[in-house]
Amino acid sequence: MxxxxxxxxxxxxxxxxxxxxxxxxxxxxxxxxxxxxxxxxxxxxxxxxxxxxxxxxxxxxxxxxxxxxxxxxxxxxxxxxxxxxxxxxxxGDEALVDAFGMLEIGPHGETNYLGQTARSEHLLRALSKSVTLAPAPPPRLSPRIVEFSLSDSSGTNIDIGREIYGYLPPLSEAIQLCEMYVSHAAYLTISLPRTELIDDVLETVYRAGAFEHLRDAHNLSLLFGVFAIALILDPTKKNPWSVRARECYHLARAVLGIISPLKKASLAAIQALLHLSSYLELSDWEGTGPNQGWLHIGTAVRLAYGIGLHLNSKRWNVWDPEAKRRHRLFWQLFVQETWISFFLGRPPTMSVELTDCPYPQDEVVGQDGQKEMSYLTWASQYSLLLHDVMGVSLHSKPYATILALDRRIRDFYVPPSLKTVFGAPAGVESSKLMSQLLCLIVKESSLLNLHRPYFTQALHDQPGDLDTHQYIPSVIATYRSAWRVIRSLALAWRDQGPSVARIGCAWSPALSAALILCVLVIRAPSSRMTASALEELEVVSQLFQDAASSSRFAQSMSGAVMMLKRKAQTAVAGNSDIFSPEVCIVTPADLDSLSGRTHLVAHPLPHSTGFTELSAATTSESSPIHPTVAEDMRSFGVAEPSQFYVGDMDTPADVNTPAELPGTDYGPISDFADFSATFPALDATWQSFVENLGF
Structure with missing residues (x-):
C-alpha cells in the first residue's frame, strides 16, 4: 500500500x-x-x-x-x-495547549505547514480539495521575461534588461504612480519617503536612458514594485487587481533574475523584495500565495544580515542620510518578517537579541502640534512585543503569564495620531484613517490569538456554566476583541470603503471574529453572550455582502461568513445535528483545524476519496486581570474577578468597555473614539479559537 x-x-x-x-x-x-x-x-x-x-x-x-x-x-x-x-x-494552568497548526502533505510528498496563528483564509484553502491554479502570466510580456521572473536562477542578460526597460511608462505617468504610492505611505510599513523615491529611484532610472547605463539595476526592480502597489491601491481604478499590476510584479522579479541580489546585494534589492512581498499580500485575495511572499522576505532577511543592516551604521561613520536609510530599512524588514510569520503561524527568523539598530527617526505632527512617533516606529516597537507573544505558543505557561501578556498588550502605548476616531470630518486623509484602523486591527487580533486556547478550553470544560470557569477572563476578552474587530471594520468601510476594500489584512480578522462568535453560540448556546454574538454575526455577514461587489477579499470570504451565521442560527434553533449535510458541508474536524489544532491534511491521489469541501495606561499590578477585562466581566453579570484571582482590582472610571451588549446597529461614532487605548496585541493563539468553532 x-x-x-x-x-x-x-x-x-x-x-x-x-x-x-x-x-x-x-x-x-x-x-x-x-x-x-x-x-x-x-x-x-x-x-x-x-x-x-x-x-x-x-x-x-x-x-x-x-x-x-x-x-x-x-x-x-x-x-x-x-x-x-x-x-x-x-x-491545569501549565498544560500545553494542543494547537500546533496544520501539516499538509500532497500525494507526491509536497508539504506545507501552517501554524496556529495562520490567517483563516489560508487554512480554509488548505482544507479545501479544490485546486487553484496560479494566475497566468500577463500576455503582453515576452516568454523570456516571464521565464526570468519565475525562475530562481540568475544570469546577466543585457538584451532582456533592455526589453524590460522598454516597459517603463512615460515619465509623467510614472510620477503620477509614485504620487499615488506616496499618498498611501502612512500605513505601508514598507514605503519609501517621497524624497528618496523621486530623487534616488525614479530620477536615477529615467536619467539612465537604457538598462546598461543603470548604476544600480535593482532600482529598476524597486520602481516596478512601487508601480505594482500603486496600481492596486489607486481608488480610481475600478479593477485594481489588473493585468498591468501583475505585469509590473513580473518585471520587478525579472530584473532580480538578471542581476541577482545573491551575487550583488544592495539596499535597493532588499527594498524591491519587500515590495514584491507586499504586492503579493495586497493581491492574494484567495489566500493561495502566502508562501512566495514569505520566501521573498526570507531572502531579504539573509541579504540584510549579510550587509550588516542589523547593526548601528554610525559605528562605521556612515554618511548620516545613508545610515538613516539603513536603519529605517532594517525595521521595515523586521516588521514585515514578524507579521508575515505570525499570519502564517511560523517562527520569525530575525533575532531581537542580536539587533543593535536604532529605531527609525520618523515623526509626524499631531493635531495638537506636537511631534509623535510614526506608524512605522510604533509598529517596530510593537513587533518586539509580538515576538514575546509568539513565544508562548510552543511552551506551557501559567495562566498568569497569559494575563500578564494581555496587560502588556492593552497598556502598549498608542500615539494620539493612531488612536481610532471613526466618523472623522471630510477632508481627513484616508491614509491616516487606514493607519488608525490597522493599528486597531493588529492589537485586537493579538488578543484574539493570545486568549483563543483558553477560550476553547472553557467551552470544552463547562459550556453550560462559563461564568464560574477559571478561564472566563479569556472568554470575555475574546468576545470583546471579536466585537471590536467587526464594528471597527464596519465603520471604516462606511467612512473609507474604497481604501478598505483593497486591504486584505483588515478583512481576515473579521472572518476570524465570525468564527469565534459561531463557536461561542454552538458550544455554549445558553451563555449570556449568545444573543449578542448572533447579532454580531448578522452585522458581519451583512458587511461582507455589502462589500463583496467592490472588494475581492470580502467576496472570497463572504461564503464562509454566511455559512457561519447559518450554522449559529441553526444551533440556537435547536437542530439536533447542525453538521448534517443538509445544514452544513463543514465537519467539526474542519472547524477544529481552522482553529489551529494539531491536524494532518493528507491529500489523496486523484482516484482517492477527497476531503470535505469548504464553502467558498498605568493600572494596578496587584491583579493579573486587566481592568478592561474585569469591567467587561462585571457588565456581563459574571462573578467578580477576585473570585478567580487573588488581588484587588482598580478599575479606572473611564475605561472604554461595551457596558451593554451591542445591537445590530453600527452604533454611535463616539463609542469608538478611544478604542486604541484599550487594545490587545497580536499573538499566537488565534488558530485554536477557530478550531473549536467546529469549522
Missing part, C-alpha cells in the same frame, strides 16, 4: 474518531442537563469511571490523561487522535 493511501486512510479514520468523540460529548452534556432537572444525584452513566473511553492503548503515565472532568470526556481518545504524548494532555 502506498504512503499516500495510508495517510488518506489514517486521516479518514481520525476524522471519524473526532466526529464520534464530539457526538459522545454532546450526548453526555445533554444527559447531564436532563439529570439535573430530575435529581440532585449524578446519573450512573456519568460517573468518572464510566467517562473513560475504553480503547486498546498503553496505560498513560499521567492519570489525568485518561480521567478528565465532564468537559474532558473522550480525553484519552483525543490524545490518541492527535498523536500527543499523554503527559502533555494534563489539565
Amino acid at each position: 502506498s504512503f499516500s493511501i495510508i495517510l488518506a486512510n489514517t486521516e479518514e479514520l481520525h476524522n471519524r474518531i473526532m466526529t464520534l468523540c464530539n457526538r459522545i460529548r454532546d450526548l453526555e452534556n445533554a444527559l447531564e442537563t436532563l439529570q439535573k432537572s430530575v435529581s440532585t444525584q449524578p446519573h450512573p452513566l456519568l460517573r468518572e469511571d464510566q467517562l473513560n473511553i475504553k480503547i486498546d492503548l498503553p496505560p498513560p503515565a499521567n492519570p489525568s490523561a485518561t480521567t478528565d472532568s465532564s468537559s474532558g470526556r473522550c480525553s484519552s481518545l483525543r490524545v490518541f487522535h492527535e498523536g500527543l504524548d499523554p503527559m502533555m494532555s494534563s489539565k
Whole structure:
C-alpha cells in the first residue's frame, strides 16, 4: 500500500474518531442537563469511571490523561487522535495547549505547514480539495521575461534588461504612480519617503536612458514594485487587481533574475523584495500565495544580515542620510518578517537579541502640534512585543503569564495620531484613517490569538456554566476583541470603503471574529453572550455582502461568513445535528483545524476519496486581570474577578468597555473614539479559537 493511501486512510479514520468523540460529548452534556432537572444525584452513566473511553492503548503515565472532568470526556481518545504524548494532555494552568497548526502533505510528498496563528483564509484553502491554479502570466510580456521572473536562477542578460526597460511608462505617468504610492505611505510599513523615491529611484532610472547605463539595476526592480502597489491601491481604478499590476510584479522579479541580489546585494534589492512581498499580500485575495511572499522576505532577511543592516551604521561613520536609510530599512524588514510569520503561524527568523539598530527617526505632527512617533516606529516597537507573544505558543505557561501578556498588550502605548476616531470630518486623509484602523486591527487580533486556547478550553470544560470557569477572563476578552474587530471594520468601510476594500489584512480578522462568535453560540448556546454574538454575526455577514461587489477579499470570504451565521442560527434553533449535510458541508474536524489544532491534511491521489469541501495606561499590578477585562466581566453579570484571582482590582472610571451588549446597529461614532487605548496585541493563539468553532 502506498504512503499516500495510508495517510488518506489514517486521516479518514481520525476524522471519524473526532466526529464520534464530539457526538459522545454532546450526548453526555445533554444527559447531564436532563439529570439535573430530575435529581440532585449524578446519573450512573456519568460517573468518572464510566467517562473513560475504553480503547486498546498503553496505560498513560499521567492519570489525568485518561480521567478528565465532564468537559474532558473522550480525553484519552483525543490524545490518541492527535498523536500527543499523554503527559502533555494534563489539565491545569501549565498544560500545553494542543494547537500546533496544520501539516499538509500532497500525494507526491509536497508539504506545507501552517501554524496556529495562520490567517483563516489560508487554512480554509488548505482544507479545501479544490485546486487553484496560479494566475497566468500577463500576455503582453515576452516568454523570456516571464521565464526570468519565475525562475530562481540568475544570469546577466543585457538584451532582456533592455526589453524590460522598454516597459517603463512615460515619465509623467510614472510620477503620477509614485504620487499615488506616496499618498498611501502612512500605513505601508514598507514605503519609501517621497524624497528618496523621486530623487534616488525614479530620477536615477529615467536619467539612465537604457538598462546598461543603470548604476544600480535593482532600482529598476524597486520602481516596478512601487508601480505594482500603486496600481492596486489607486481608488480610481475600478479593477485594481489588473493585468498591468501583475505585469509590473513580473518585471520587478525579472530584473532580480538578471542581476541577482545573491551575487550583488544592495539596499535597493532588499527594498524591491519587500515590495514584491507586499504586492503579493495586497493581491492574494484567495489566500493561495502566502508562501512566495514569505520566501521573498526570507531572502531579504539573509541579504540584510549579510550587509550588516542589523547593526548601528554610525559605528562605521556612515554618511548620516545613508545610515538613516539603513536603519529605517532594517525595521521595515523586521516588521514585515514578524507579521508575515505570525499570519502564517511560523517562527520569525530575525533575532531581537542580536539587533543593535536604532529605531527609525520618523515623526509626524499631531493635531495638537506636537511631534509623535510614526506608524512605522510604533509598529517596530510593537513587533518586539509580538515576538514575546509568539513565544508562548510552543511552551506551557501559567495562566498568569497569559494575563500578564494581555496587560502588556492593552497598556502598549498608542500615539494620539493612531488612536481610532471613526466618523472623522471630510477632508481627513484616508491614509491616516487606514493607519488608525490597522493599528486597531493588529492589537485586537493579538488578543484574539493570545486568549483563543483558553477560550476553547472553557467551552470544552463547562459550556453550560462559563461564568464560574477559571478561564472566563479569556472568554470575555475574546468576545470583546471579536466585537471590536467587526464594528471597527464596519465603520471604516462606511467612512473609507474604497481604501478598505483593497486591504486584505483588515478583512481576515473579521472572518476570524465570525468564527469565534459561531463557536461561542454552538458550544455554549445558553451563555449570556449568545444573543449578542448572533447579532454580531448578522452585522458581519451583512458587511461582507455589502462589500463583496467592490472588494475581492470580502467576496472570497463572504461564503464562509454566511455559512457561519447559518450554522449559529441553526444551533440556537435547536437542530439536533447542525453538521448534517443538509445544514452544513463543514465537519467539526474542519472547524477544529481552522482553529489551529494539531491536524494532518493528507491529500489523496486523484482516484482517492477527497476531503470535505469548504464553502467558498498605568493600572494596578496587584491583579493579573486587566481592568478592561474585569469591567467587561462585571457588565456581563459574571462573578467578580477576585473570585478567580487573588488581588484587588482598580478599575479606572473611564475605561472604554461595551457596558451593554451591542445591537445590530453600527452604533454611535463616539463609542469608538478611544478604542486604541484599550487594545490587545497580536499573538499566537488565534488558530485554536477557530478550531473549536467546529469549522
